[in-house]
Amino acid sequence: MPELPEVETTRKGITPKVLNQTVQKVIIRQHQLRWEIPTSLPETLAGLVINKISRRAKYLLLKTNKGHLIIHLGMSGNLKILPRDTPPQKHDHVDIEFDNGWLLRYHDPRRFGAMLWTEEPIKTFKLLRHLGPEPLTDEFSADYFHRQCLKRKVSIKVLLMDNKCVVGVGNIYANESLSKSQILPTRIANSLSLQEAENLVKNIKVILEKAIEQGGTTLKDFSAPDGKPGYFVQQLAVYGRAGQDCGACGTPIQKIIQAQRASYYCSTCQN
DNA sequence: CAGCGCCCCTGCCCGC
């Protein structure tokens, strides 16, 4: 479900009801996510104030003065803000209740997500330590990206989804960025010219920013914490459009599998 | 280290 724009939409959505609020109670109905939720989390969090809500890659970071609650939504997770006594439904695994009467509810059918706690500095936390730059920062520049390309022999699509190179670009936006940049997903990374890398970097930023503006992409069941769907799905040029005509030239969109993930492209527009 | 394939899990859609 969530790539960077969806996680960012979630972060913005929960902030008004969660920031500076005190945790009153934590209910865990299902501990088994990607990693087991610490059994001690309810007692750890009780009474703590969430004093910052940020994002690193696709991880949401809820800071308290004792440590960070780290939430990942995996493929199918979402967070909802609900009135405290809303009855739970299937796959509603965790509730975090606040003093202000609102509830932060974690829902994740496939349970590929995670909810972890760390008291060490967030930058050295194991899962975050080796991550590449955020795509929407200046650190993710054409020069940087082209240097990364030159030393890699994988396809450009696979490189875009490698968190050591750049974070937050998942399958939808990798395909869409390559489409907009007129680069085939199968191109070997080190074959990109500086101009192509520059263009690709620019388009990744443009597409992610536009997707954030539109509340992300709702394919099946993603929605913001207030229940609103994301509207970027209307902008998709290639993702999920196998067999349909390319909007620019009419050639049917192709679908192939790379690294166990679907890639979509126009064989006329992309080279 | 780079590259690659394997999984974790549920739900839905499609073809028979």
Place this chain on the structure above:
DNA sequence: TGCGGGCAGGGGCGCT
């Protein structure tokens, strides 16, 4: 209508 197979927005991990 029922059932089996394939596929889905992620990404850490273990192997070569």
